[in-house]
Amino acid sequence: MTTIDIDHTSRWFGNVVAVNDVTMRIGPGVTGLLGPNGAGKSTLINMMGGFLAPSTGTVTLDGAPIWRNEQVYRQIGVVPEREAMYDFLTGREFVVANAELHGLDDAAAQRALATVEMEYAQDRKIATYSKGMRQRVKMASALVHEPSVLLLDEPFNGMDPRQRMQLMDLLRRMGDEGRTVLFSSHILEEVEQLASHIEVVVAGRHAASGDFRKIRRLMTDRPHRYLVRSSDDRALAAALIADPSTAGIEVDLKEGALRIQAVDFGRFTELLPQVARAHGIRLLTVSPSDESLESVFSYLVAA
Template sequence: MAVVRIENVSRWFGNVVAVNDVSIDITPGITGLLGPNGAGKSTLIHMMSGFLPPSDGAVTLDGEVIWRNADAYRRIGLVPETESTYEFLDGREFVRANAELQGLPDPGAATERALETVEMTAAADRPVGTYSKGMRQRVKMASALVHDPAVLLLDEPFNGMDPRQRLHLMELLRRMGEEGRTVLFSSHILEEVEQLASHIEVIVAGRHAASGDFRRIRRLMTNRPHRYLIRSSDDRALAAALIADPCTQGLELDPTEQALKVEAVDFHRFAERLPALARERGIRLLTVSPSDESLESVFSYLVSA
């Protein structure tokens, strides 16, 4: 049972606060670290993997501080975001070098096991420099798994992967979680986290915005007020109909944009009622577009939730 504990951790770079008083326990199973780009996810992973000291607070693995503790790497497998590996090595040489650096008694056997786990045995004799993004990610996984670590940290592992490669890596990570490893991966894509992690930690602007079961967070996200921009054949009549329905809480007729701005509080009801109300009143809907669907605004809502 390996637990990575982030305790009241802050990290600043000059005047910029990258991580602000975050406390999280990463326990066995799969945890998704979700947040928009620049939220502080990589900074947290760098601290968890011993590549950045916290400015304040402590990051520990089973009670031991990770920063400047080379022995911690016997229990940590790291899949960094960086694309670069030792391009002149072939896949097998690369994984074997990692096995040797771990000081394993039989690095050859460990290498073959790790290559089999990620299904890269067939391509293991090709130079890493010739690998596709997905193959590269798998061989990086093999290098992180070669010493059978209790903790696996992955920084944006799905970036740039095609759907097939993504599914394959998800299956692999699921297996790692089921085996009792502590698996943490970061992502800025909600759907990736939804498909893989039952437990989620959300980071927004360096702050710990939400934590827990995916469904709870998803509910928070879907229940937040949604803003829409609507153009119709009769905006004023549509506004009167919508404000009378409990699915909305605010309306604004915008003369400059010649549109109706609606704040919906019940997303599902709004999606059902809007076309029905328009049909009942003989109003033609010309434009219905969400105006705050960016991930940042979704996350921002979570911060204030």
């Protein structure tokens, strides 16, 4: 049961603090590392993969330091987000090169290419690959030695829906086999579909940890802001403001709409159509106006 432990770990670059006193444990199964762009996810993965040294604290694999420990690479596979690759090689040559670094033969490379369903393009130059194909050949390279730990940085970027489903199925299987799989994402839906456990980072800090459904409920309980257009905005505002599910309503003359802050999400979603029907008001637009991840994670940090 392979486990990565991050203990009071920080990493800074000059005056910029990328990771700030983070403690978390990544164990067998699929874990989602979730956070907005720039939150420190890539820095954490680079420290877990042995590419960066912690400025303070420790990052260990089953108790052994990862930084400058060649032995851990027998257990770890890394799929980085960055696009830099050897474009003059074919996909097969790229994966074979990594197999040889592990003392393995061409058969291991062929198995890895088959696992990610890239056999059909293995003899094409990487320079001709789409972003999704590049992601899959990087995945094959990371899997060539059958690692017990797989670290993926934004692995679904550039993939079409079919490729995304194939990769999700593969990661689920690996998690079910007892491997330790960590993938980063800034997209809630990707994490919800795949990860049973979630770690949330915001601005370099560890904001939340645990079962995805519990954290999702935390997010749902936060104040929601909606942009609403109707056939009679002022009458609708007057009818809604008296209900405790709304904390404030602003008439936006420039947008020709209401900006509503709802503090009871469930009640408000039932109340709005009922009030509109009772007053003969037609709802033309109802859309959330603050559903960015930054607003979600800011709420989690403040909670």
